[in-house]
Amino acid sequence: MIHIKNLSKVYTKGRNEVVALKDINLEIKKGDIYGIIGLSGAGKSSLIRCINRLEEPTSGDVLVNKINLIHLKNKELRKARKKIGMIFQNFNLLHSKTVFENIAFPLKLVNTPEKIIKEKVNHLLELVELSDKAYVYPSQLSGGQKQRVGIARALANEPDVLLCDEATSALDPKTTKQILNLLKNINDRLNLTIVIITHEMEVIKEVCNRVAILEGGNIAEEGSTVDIFSKPQNPITKHFINQDENLPKSFIKGKVLHLSFTQGSATQPLISQITRDFDIDVNILSGKIEYIQNQAIGKLTIQMDVDCHRLLDIIKYFEKNYVKVEVIKQ
Amino acid sequence: MNEWIELLTPSLLETLYMVFVSVFFTILLGLPLGIILVITREDHILPNSWLNQILSYMINITRSIPFIILMIFIMPFTRLIVGTTIGTKAVIVPLILATTPFFARVVESSIKEIDWGVVEAAISMGATPIQIILKVLLPESMSSLVLGITITIINVLGYSAMAGAIGGGGLGYLAISYGYHRYQTNVMIATVILLIVLVQIIQSTGNKIAQIINKK
Ligand SMILES: Nc1ncnc2c1ncn2[C@@H]1O[C@H](COP(=O)(O)OP(=O)(O)O)[C@@H](O)[C@H]1O
Ligand SMILES: [Mg+2]
Numbered sequence: 001m002i003h004i005k006n007l008s009k010v011y012t013k014g015r016n017e018v019v020a021l022k023d024i025n026l027e028i029k030k031g032d033i034y035g036i037i038g039l040s041g042a043g044k045s046s047l048i049r050c051i052n053r054l055e056e057p058t059s060g061d062v063l064v065n066k067i068n069l070i071h072l073k074n075k076e077l078r079k080a081r082k083k084i085g086m087i088f089q090n091f092n093l094l095h096s097k098t099v100f101e102n103i104a105f106p107l108k109l110v111n112t113p114e115k116i117i118k119e120k121v122n123h124l125l126e127l128v129e130l131s132d133k134a135y136v137y138p139s140q141l142s143g144g145q146k147q148r149v150g151i152a153r154a155l156a157n158e159p160d161v162l163l164c165d166e167a168t169s170a171l172d173p174k175t176t177k178q179i180l181n182l183l184k185n186i187n188d189r190l191n192l193t194i195v196i197i198t199h200e201m202e203v204i205k206e207v208c209n210r211v212a213i214l215e216g217g218n219i220a221e222e223g224s225t226v227d228i229f230s231k232p233q234n235p236i237t238k239h240f241i242n243q244d245e246n247l248p249k250s251f252i253k254g255k256v257l258h259l260s261f262t263q264g265s266a267t268q269p270l271i272s273q274i275t276r277d278f279d280i281d282v283n284i285l286s287g288k289i290e291y292i293q294n295q296a297i298g299k300l301t302i303q304m305d306v307d308c309h310r311l312l313d314i315i316k317y318f319e320k321n322y323v324k325v326e327v328i329k330q
Numbered sequence: 331m332n333e334w335i336e337l338l339t340p341s342l343l344e345t346l347y348m349v350f351v352s353v354f355f356t357i358l359l360g361l362p363l364g365i366i367l368v369i370t371r372e373d374h375i376l377p378n379s380w381l382n383q384i385l386s387y388m389i390n391i392t393r394s395i396p397f398i399i400l401m402i403f404i405m406p407f408t409r410l411i412v413g414t415t416i417g418t419k420a421v422i423v424p425l426i427l428a429t430t431p432f433f434a435r436v437v438e439s440s441i442k443e444i445d446w447g448v449v450e451a452a453i454s455m456g457a458t459p460i461q462i463i464l465k466v467l468l469p470e471s472m473s474s475l476v477l478g479i480t481i482t483i484i485n486v487l488g489y490s491a492m493a494g495a496i497g498g499g500g501l502g503y504l505a506i507s508y509g510y511h512r513y514q515t516n517v518m519i520a521t522v523i524l525l526i527v528l529v530q531i532i533q534s535t536g537n538k539i540a541q542i543i544n545k546k
């Protein structure tokens with residue numbers, strides 16, 4: 001649905017050049033909820049804004065629904081943008097218009113007949129559960145309600161894609177969850193492709209089926225959320241999923257392994273099996289269960305005193321039983 | 331009492347006429363000018379730094395000429411347009427010329443107050459520049475624009491009184507011809523009171539309308 005090829009973005013201000021994106025390649029499939037996560041300044045906003053050309057890419061191609069947006073002139077670009085909805089961190093609603101008028105705004109731009117506007121807006125109001133607020137002004141709404149208006153407005157032209165630039169970053173955790181559930185709901189019902197930019201791993205865990213980790217204008221890692229969570233490769237990814245948290249240096253001695261149990265492997269008593277089969281002592285350093293898109297992933301950090309050969313055998317044993325293993329210290 | 335009304339009413343009507351016509355044309359010219367000043371900025375919807383700078387210089391130059399001097403300076407132009415250089419009609423031309431650049435700046439600053447994110451949202455929805463102007467910039471700045479128009483009306487009122495000095499008619503002319511030339515101070519005081527009342531009414535009406543429009 002979205003195909004980004006060799007995308008670069010350089011901001012030039014006088015003599016200063018800031019390279020925000022370096023040769024990005026990305027493919028987002030129809031129906032994906034695709035997360036892009038990174039630290040502040042990583043280039044997330046630049047990337048998502050290049051998708052609808054709110055920011056002009058310096059080089060590269062952006063294809064949405066097989067149309068290369070880069071080659072479009074003003075008029076065709078405007079037409080293409082109508083099929084790419086966008087919501088923002090600060091909601092960006094029109095203060096002078098009611099909730100109803102805000103949602104009707106994109107429909108008015110294309111001269112939709114009043115009767116159809118009324119039908120569509122009422123339907124959208126139902127979808128975002130704001131029917132009772134139709135004639136209220138945005139200043140009287142809470143943050144979560146404002147974002148729901150933003151979502152309804154973005155959906156008015158029945159887009160193929162919804163771009164969300166830090167759409168929940170101004171909201172509290174509970175409201176964030178509600179908005180994410182709404183997005184997921186819309187994704188299910190309309191098979192809408194959604195791109196989510198965020199700096200919070202919680203957001204990715206909650207709704208994204210795929211994720212890219214952006215660092216310094218590069219994609220550090222990309223894959224299905226479950227894979228990324230159970231076997232992160234890159235230090236920045238590990239930072240985001242807090243894997244190496246709270247393990248004091250003094251505890252890291254002997255061999256330390258990090259294990260991720262996905263659904264297939266969580267049901268077997270594997271730890272007690274290896275202590276028996278390999279005749280070793282296993283010391284558990286930390287453990288928790290993460291829920292990613294309603295899928296439980298068990299995380300366990302263990303320590304043991306074994307030589308390298310035995311270690312390899314143990315790793316093989318785990319992997320045979322679908323446990324992902326990462327060696328933290330050998 | 332009656333003679334006061336007879337004396338003041340024609341001048342008051344002249345003043346109101348001058349102010350109304352001047353403000354009408356000021357808005358007609360100054361509003362588009364102010365919009366162009368914003369949208370042709372480098373980071374706005376129709377960047378054109380050449381046009382932006384030319385307009386900006388022209389506005390600055392006109393605004394730096396004192397009104398009295400401007401009035402005298404453009405007399406030939408005034409004659410060309412309204413056929414005379416004295417009376418209410420003649421004052422309207424320099425009034426418009428002096429107020430339009432001021433109002434354009436007022437419009438510019440009102441529109442610049444709008445959060446750029448709202449404009450971006452409209453761009454992301456595929457709005458044309460004209461749609462952005464008519465459906466975003468103007469409605470979103472309306473409350474602030476009404477206050478700007480209020481200030482402009484009061485300014486024009488002040489200028490129109492000043493114009494009385496060189497035979498413009500209206501309350502300013504009345505005050506000067508009676509109070510200054512004929513030493514009838516009480517007439518001057520009456521016109522001043524009338525002007526104060528007018529300014530109060532205009533300002534409070536403007537505030538009220540702006541408040542009603544403001545949904546922020
Ligand atoms: N309009 C701009 N002009 C100059 N530099 C910019 C502009 N927008 C972003 N940048 C720079 O590009 C880099 C990436 O920014 P951004 O895409 O906003 O990152 P993020 O959204 O991940 O925080 C940063 O170094 C930022 O300073
Ligand atoms: Mg950002």
